[in-house]
Amino acid sequence: MKEQKKKLKLKVSAISQGTVIDHIPSENLFDVISILELDKTPNMITFGANLDSDKLVNKAIIKVSNQFFENDEINKIALIAPHAKLNIIKDYEVVEKKVVEIPDQVVGIVKCFNPKCITNAEPITTSFSVISKSPVALKCKYCEKITNESQMVIK
Amino acid sequence: MKKKDLISITDYSKDEYLKIMELAADFEKNPNQNLLEGKVVASLFFEPSTRTRLSFETAISRMGGRIVGFTDAGSSSVTKGETLHDTIRMVSQYADLIVMRHPLEGSARYAAEVSSVPVINAGDGANQHPTQTLLDMYSILKTQQTFDNLNIFMIGDLRYGRTVHSLLMAMSEFENPIFNFIAPDELQMPEEYKMFLRDRNIRYFEHREFTDIISEADIMYMTRVQKERFSDPMEYEEVKNVYILKNSMLANTKSNMRILHPLPRVNEIATDVDKNEKAYYFQQALNGMYTREAIIAHALNLK
Numbered sequence: 308m309k310e311q312k313k314k315l316k317l318k319v320s321a322i323s324q325g326t327v328i329d330h331i332p333s334e335n336l337f338d339v340i341s342i343l344e345l346d347k348t349p350n351m352i353t354f355g356a357n358l359d360s361d362k363l364v365n366k367a368i369i370k371v372s373n374q375f376f377e378n379d380e381i382n383k384i385a386l387i388a389p390h391a392k393l394n395i396i397k398d399y400e401v402v403e404k405k406v407v408e409i410p411d412q413v414v415g416i417v418k419c420f421n422p423k424c425i426t427n428a429e430p431i432t433t434s435f436s437v438i439s440k441s442p443v444a445l446k447c448k449y450c451e452k453i454t455n456e457s458q459m460v461i462k
Numbered sequence: 463m464k465k466k467d468l469i470s471i472t473d474y475s476k477d478e479y480l481k482i483m484e485l486a487a488d489f490e491k492n493p494n495q496n497l498l499e500g501k502v503v504a505s506l507f508f509e510p511s512t513r514t515r516l517s518f519e520t521a522i523s524r525m526g527g528r529i530v531g532f533t534d535a536g537s538s539s540v541t542k543g544e545t546l547h548d549t550i551r552m553v554s555q556y557a558d559l560i561v562m563r564h565p566l567e568g569s570a571r572y573a574a575e576v577s578s579v580p581v582i583n584a585g586d587g588a589n590q591h592p593t594q595t596l597l598d599m600y601s602i603l604k605t606q607q608t609f610d611n612l613n614i615f616m617i618g619d620l621r622y623g624r625t626v627h628s629l630l631m632a633m634s635e636f637e638n639p640i641f642n643f644i645a646p647d648e649l650q651m652p653e654e655y656k657m658f659l660r661d662r663n664i665r666y667f668e669h670r671e672f673t674d675i676i677s678e679a680d681i682m683y684m685t686r687v688q689k690e691r692f693s694d695p696m697e698y699e700e701v702k703n704v705y706i707l708k709n710s711m712l713a714n715t716k717s718n719m720r721i722l723h724p725l726p727r728v729n730e731i732a733t734d735v736d737k738n739e740k741a742y743y744f745q746q747a748l749n750g751m752y753t754r755e756a757i758i759a760h761a762l763n764l765k
């Protein structure tokens with residue numbers, strides 16, 4: 308078991324340039340990948356899930372080579388990975404650390420929970436104003452109904 | 463210049479409320495004004511609502527405008543699967559103004575984004591119906607001569623009734639209102655509106671019993687308890703007959719008090735109330751036409 312973990316660590320570590328995103332809940336790993344459009348990146352990415360963490364029983368980690376994120380971009384994952392931490396790597400060294408922050412507006416990403424909302428009937432990009440960050444509450448720009456954290460579904 | 467859509471009541475400022483009131487009074491004095499001559503208004507009723515449609519279409523006709531559109535989606539390309547997006551794109555190329563009613567919530571806000579001409583929301587599902595609120599306001603102003611220091615009673619379905627929510631928000635813009643809510647437990651005013659009032663230090667009181675407390679009212683706003691709002695039909699049966707206003711209950715009410723109701727009523731106001739001078743709901747409906755003339759004139763910058 309210990310050997311395996313060591314091996315995994317070796318596999319996912321050590322990028323020379325890029326971003327390491329840590330403390331992602333494992334169950335949201337693939338949503339994070341799709342929100343950040345890492346499924347379309349030409350850069351090398353490695354990820355691991357179900358790793359041990361102090362905060363999360365099951366945490367996931369993503370390492371992206373040669374790619375750096377603007378705050379606006381990275382904050383999009385705050386809804387599903389509120390404790391995510393970023394290490395910005397240059398020449399194998401961590402040169403900057405970042406945490407994510409829930410933005411005031413959420414465009415796309417989340418579905419409106421209201422089945423009678425027009426955004427669930429036609430291909431419309433959803434848009435919400437964040438009326439509470441903890442717990443998260445999103446007010447739909449269209450139907451004006453509030454989607455709570457427990458009702459949140461990623462598009 | 464920004465397009466003057468009316469989707470939610472809060473799209474208008476306090477000044478705009480007052481302007482609509484002034485224009486409505488002007489249209490009441492002289493309903494036939496040829497302001498829409500040469501203009502085409504699209505009246506798109508994706509679900510039928512005869513009352514609202516007739517009020518709008520009469521307003522347009524009295525202003526000399528021409529109407530295109532449909533009275534329910536069954537007779538239009540919508541049944542062929544055309545999206546709201548495409549319908550609005552097309553219609554906004556033909557018409558100078560769109561009046562629309564649609565069963566889905568948020569449809570009017572979305573249409574306003576797609577449309578190049580102003581959109582007036584004539585009801586988007588259970589969400590908003592702002593022209594109803596403005597006609598309610600005009601009725602309040604006409605009967606009370608002021609928007610300030612009024613004690614407004616809201617009775618019946620305060621949980622799902624969109625008209626009471628919008629009226630509450632609009633009237634909160636004025637001086638020193640007091641709200642009294644009378645509703646069964648299942649249909650109480652939602653917390654978000656009570657929080658809205660608390661944030662503004664506006665007084666409100668909640669009651670479960672329909673008692674002599676109404677002697678304090680300046681306005682009694684009655685709503686109907688709609689069966690389709692209940693997931694459990696038993697729950698509806700239990701509350702449907704609880705809040706019925708009868709003429710005998712009005713004996714101790716203030717002389718200036720007037721009873722409003724968005725109509726149609728079911729049984730929440732007994733017919734013996736109709737002959738009481740405090741019953742205002744039929745005049746209220748007529749006020750809708752003047753108010754809609756005012757809203758159209760404002761949307762197209764005609765006044």
Ligand SMILES: [Zn+2]
Pocket residue numbers: 419420421424425426447448449450451452568
């Ligand atoms: Zn919505």
